[in-house]
Amino acid sequence: MSCSIRLSTSIASSHSRIFNKIPVHKHGIHVPNYVSIPRPITAHSKVLISENLKITAAGQVKPVPAGEIEVDKVTEAELKENGFRSTRRTKIVCTIGPRTCGFEELEALAVGGMNVARINMCHGTRAWHRAVIQRVKRLNEEKGFAVAVMMDTEGSGIHMGDLNGAESAKAEDGEMWTFTVREFDSPCPERTINVNYDGFAEDVKVGDELLVDGGMVRFVVVEIIGPDVICRCSDPGLLLPRANLTFWRNGSLVQERNAMLPTISSKDWLDIDFAIAEGVDFIAVSFVKSAEVIKHLKSYIAARSPDCQTAVIAKIESVDSLKNLEEIIKASDGAMVARGDLGAQIPLEHVPSVQENIVQLCRQLNKPAIVASQLVESMIEYPIPTRAEVADVSEAVAQQADALMLSGESAMGQYPEKALSVLRSVSLRIERSSREKKRGDSLELPTISFSLPASISEQLCNTAAKMANKLEVDALFVYTQTGQTASLLSRNRPDCPIFAFTPTASIRRRLNLQWGLIPFRLNFTDNMESNLNRTFSLLKARGMIKSGDLIIVVSDVLQSVQAISVP
Numbered sequence: 001m002s003c004s005i006r007l008s009t010s011i012a013s014s015h016s017r018i019f020n021k022i023p024v025h026k027h028g029i030h031v032p033n034y035v036s037i038p039r040p041i042t043a044h045s046k047v048l049i050s051e052n053l054k055i056t057a058a059g060q061v062k063p064v065p066a067g068e069i070e071v072d073k074v075t076e077a078e079l080k081e082n083g084f085r086s087t088r089r090t091k092i093v094c095t096i097g098p099r100t101c102g103f104e105e106l107e108a109l110a111v112g113g114m115n116v117a118r119i120n121m122c123h124g125t126r127a128w129h130r131a132v133i134q135r136v137k138r139l140n141e142e143k144g145f146a147v148a149v150m151m152d153t154e155g156s157g158i159h160m161g162d163l164n165g166a167e168s169a170k171a172e173d174g175e176m177w178t179f180t181v182r183e184f185d186s187p188c189p190e191r192t193i194n195v196n197y198d199g200f201a202e203d204v205k206v207g208d209e210l211l212v213d214g215g216m217v218r219f220v221v222v223e224i225i226g227p228d229v230i231c232r233c234s235d236p237g238l239l240l241p242r243a244n245l246t247f248w249r250n251g252s253l254v255q256e257r258n259a260m261l262p263t264i265s266s267k268d269w270l271d272i273d274f275a276i277a278e279g280v281d282f283i284a285v286s287f288v289k290s291a292e293v294i295k296h297l298k299s300y301i302a303a304r305s306p307d308c309q310t311a312v313i314a315k316i317e318s319v320d321s322l323k324n325l326e327e328i329i330k331a332s333d334g335a336m337v338a339r340g341d342l343g344a345q346i347p348l349e350h351v352p353s354v355q356e357n358i359v360q361l362c363r364q365l366n367k368p369a370i371v372a373s374q375l376v377e378s379m380i381e382y383p384i385p386t387r388a389e390v391a392d393v394s395e396a397v398a399q400q401a402d403a404l405m406l407s408g409e410s411a412m413g414q415y416p417e418k419a420l421s422v423l424r425s426v427s428l429r430i431e432r433s434s435r436e437k438k439r440g441d442s443l444e445l446p447t448i449s450f451s452l453p454a455s456i457s458e459q460l461c462n463t464a465a466k467m468a469n470k471l472e473v474d475a476l477f478v479y480t481q482t483g484q485t486a487s488l489l490s491r492n493r494p495d496c497p498i499f500a501f502t503p504t505a506s507i508r509r510r511l512n513l514q515w516g517l518i519p520f521r522l523n524f525t526d527n528m529e530s531n532l533n534r535t536f537s538l539l540k541a542r543g544m545i546k547s548g549d550l551i552i553v554v555s556d557v558l559q560s561v562q563a564i565s566v567p
């Protein structure tokens, strides 16, 4: 059976009508329909199309050869072998470090499902990071992947030095260690650790607790001798290079130091310039305290590079960021629940509910949410995760976070590919059971658009997602110039996957962070009839769809929704 239903805002009259000249296929039933919607601004789609052509002509992106579609071989194989329902909706961010920085290792991660490669400017040199970015770009160009790059700023946290180049050091119970602001020409003496903050020895007091990585290892300050702070290890564990440090007095976090420092340090600004020059897709800002810093950074990016598509992600990891949460998320292009540092600033038992609130708020405000840190931490050393870790990953997936993030597991752990495969398989399993139980349907989505065209897009997407669930369609197709319509569909967390077609490579990569979106690069025109026919024949030729698949099509070209069965 071939059937089509269309809802569309018209560009020809003051009211829209559902097209009834859709192709009626040989044995098809054609379901004409008619709705009346106030006329949107007619020029909208034209403006976007010419903007896009201008970007393309300026050489910012290489045009997709006419008649072609860009998709990676992993998605292609997944769709061919297992069909639409099996595609993973939750995205995966992998931190790249010494264990995974080579081309082959990066390719293995992309094949394993990495959607975003994160580089942390807390570690390594710019030359090292540039080489990683270039390898990811090569991977995308040569293999058709759309792996986005996220650069994470160092921020104004206090952290340890690099442990003389060692991968880690073990601190045992009762051992005495020295934390110092002294610089050494040669390697640091044994059990001595550099601290990056000059005022450290003046600010700590005897009796303070020093927490490494939010409590993974704990010390008590027993003596202060000039620049040296002598500590006894009270909770043993593994010290990692440049690990974050916080100090606590009488059960409260001491945070005067962070309050005085700018969120974006002078080194961070240089790293941001580097990120813009390298064309990274996301900049994640550490220790955000207010929305102002995000707005400032966004206008800086726009001024430095008007065509730059770099999005700004706010890392929620401090008490201050929680105080101004809604404003920060509204100002940002997404948020990361940075549970490592967050857990060092608020009681650990508060972290799960804070995570849930942030994930829900992000979805309501239509911003992607990343759940980060310690998801499968034990896999830094062991080939299988603990049961508790699997439960934690499951919870983040059930909360329908956009993305999960690996840190040390992929950067320096023994089993990066295995860690990735755990996130992948747990996501698939939990997504399926959530669909079966209809979990996630209860979240109220407030209206977020202000202008009429934006409100129409938002309502069309809400309607399309509802229709997709009711009709149990195989997929939603969205033709999107800016990515916004795809994002609005993803916000609804529909049961089926969303194929997002966009002509711009950078938007394709950006969409790769968002829940349920399978981004394709495809040139299209404002003739939706021909766009659809061309997409169907390209995807059918590659075995990714077949006759009879039921699709709902949404477009920001004509602001329309239609249901159609693949001819």
Ligand SMILES: Nc1ncnc2c1ncn2[C@@H]1O[C@H](COP(=O)(O)OP(=O)(O)O)[C@@H](O)[C@H]1O
Pocket: 095, 096, 097, 098, 120, 122, 123, 124, 167, 240, 241, 242, 243, 244, 340, 407, 408, 409, 411, 412
């Ligand atoms: N570029 C890099 N070079 C060396 N080691 C790295 C790099 N990136 C990450 N790592 C290692 O992986 C660990 C986890 O990464 P990440 O979570 O980004 O860092 P952190 O927890 O220090 O903020 C780090 O502690 C560090 O040991």
Ligand SMILES: C=C(OP(=O)(O)O)C(=O)O
Pocket: 120, 122, 152, 244, 286, 317, 337, 338, 339, 340, 341, 342, 372, 373, 407
């Ligand atoms: C992701 C985090 O940030 P970073 O790795 O920069 O410490 C975190 O603290 O959880």
